[in-house]
Amino acid sequence: DGGITQSPKYLFRKEGQNVTLSCEQNLNHDAMYWYRQDPGQGLRLIYYSQIVNDFQKGDIAEGYSVSREKKESFPLTVTSAQKNPTAFYLCASSTLAGTSGAEGTQYFGPGTRLTVL
Amino acid sequence: QKEVEQNSGPLSVPEGAIASLNCTYSDRGSQSFFWYRQYSGKSPELIMSIYSNGDKEDGRFTAQLNKASQYVSLLIRDSQPSDSATYLCAVGNNRLAFGKGNQVVVIP
Numbered sequence: 163d164g165g166i167t168q169s170p171k172y173l174f175r176k177e178g179q180n181v182t183l184s185c186e187q188n189l190n191h192d193a194m195y196w197y198r199q200d201p202g203q204g205l206r207l208i209y210y211s212q213i214v215n216d217f218q219k220g221d222i223a224e225g226y227s228v229s230r231e232k233k234e235s236f237p238l239t240v241t242s243a244q245k246n247p248t249a250f251y252l253c254a255s256s257t258l259a260g261t262s263g264a265e266g267t268q269y270f271g272p273g274t275r276l277t278v279l
Numbered sequence: 280q281k282e283v284e285q286n287s288g289p290l291s292v293p294e295g296a297i298a299s300l301n302c303t304y305s306d307r308g309s310q311s312f313f314w315y316r317q318y319s320g321k322s323p324e325l326i327m328s329i330y331s332n333g334d335k336e337d338g339r340f341t342a343q344l345n346k347a348s349q350y351v352s353l354l355i356r357d358s359q360p361s362d363s364a365t366y367l368c369a370v371g372n373n374r375l376a377f378g379k380g381n382q383v384v385v386i387p
Contacts, residue, residue, distance in 0.1 A: 193373060197377075202379070203379055204283075204367060204377040204378050204379040204380055205323075205367070205369075205377040206377075207374065207375075210374060212373070220374075252322055252323070256373070258373055259310065259311060259372050259373045266311050266371075266372065266373045266375075267311075267313065267325060267328055268313075268325075268369070268375060269325065270315075270322040270323050270324070271322060272321070272322050273321075273322045
């Protein structure tokens with residue numbers, strides 16, 4: 163059963179703590195993305211990766227870090243430097259535009275809701 | 280920064296009516312255009328993609344793209360209560376910019 167999984171579904175962080183959100187896909191997609199969504203807001207891009215061992219900052223990368231050691235996995239670490247991390251975090255993956263005719267359609271995982279205590 | 284605007288406030292439509300959503304974008308180089316539906320507390324799910332000017336129909340949904348005017352729209356025909364959700368417009372090439380969304384409420 164192909165898809166994107168994110169864990170955990172809910173996560174609670176204490177002040178000064180780093181936490182890591184997991185994202186795994188078995189769709190054989192080259193590209194993976196992390197977004198943050200705040201209430202009543204659209205999606206804001208944190209980081210994205212189009213190939214293993216390479217990633218680029220999005221619009222709001224400060225206080226976050228990522229790695230892409232495997233094609234299937236793109237974990238996101240929310241560091242203590244992120245001062246307002248409470249949000250809904252969404253991971254997505256896609257083929258690269260122009261490679262399959264799907265023109266970079268992004269598919270989303272179920273999300274992780276992070277709350278700072 | 281590339282911008283995607285969805286300016287309409289919440290849209291209430293009677294069951295069976297047509298819901299019309301609009302989206303404008305700033306980057307003329309954008310090649311891919313998507314509409315996602317997001318239920319409260321859930322992740323976005325793709326409902327339509329469109330890449331060339333004109334209309335694209337899929338069941339009760341029709342996407343319309345006008346690159347010269349830089350807008351993309353979504354029509355939902357025969358609206359059902361299950362269509363009540365927030366609809367996100369996304370535009371770009373691999374890296375997508377998302378609008379803030381339009382909430383649709385279908386009234387039985």
